[in-house]
Amino acid sequence: MPTIVVDVMPKAELLDPQGKAVTGALSRLGVEDFSAVRIGKRFELSVEGEVTDAVLAKAREVADDILSNSVIEDVVNIEVVA
């Protein structure tokens, strides 16, 4: 069954307290390879049948209007996986 993946991240200019907490935890644990961590959401939308242009357009609409809050989040990626 094809799946449409929608990735949503907090806007770059916003603090991301979850990500900040993980960044601090990694540092306390002695992991120094990563200067920052940001945490967003990954939605997997299952599609019965084929992913037509109409289905993909609907996914874009749903991503912008329902899955993300455009005040604080950006839809950074929409892709179809097998």
Next chain:
Amino acid sequence: MPTIVVDVMPKAELLDPQGKAVTGALSRLGVEDFSAVRIGKRFELSVEGEVTDAVLAKAREVADDILSNSVIEDVVNIEVVA
């Protein structure tokens, strides 16, 4: 600055209440193109400098040990983006 993206999803055999709620909401809103929605997490790890094999291996280790709970979640993807 290169970024390592780590995608974590709830295990397939587990109920995903957030995803179920969104699936129900879409259906109530008249969106019938998607038979199921599952919601996971997307981590973006910023790397200062180059992504060497060692840094990537550390990212894998952190993904398995710290960013995900292997009892209920799977790391489904680790990739480097520009």
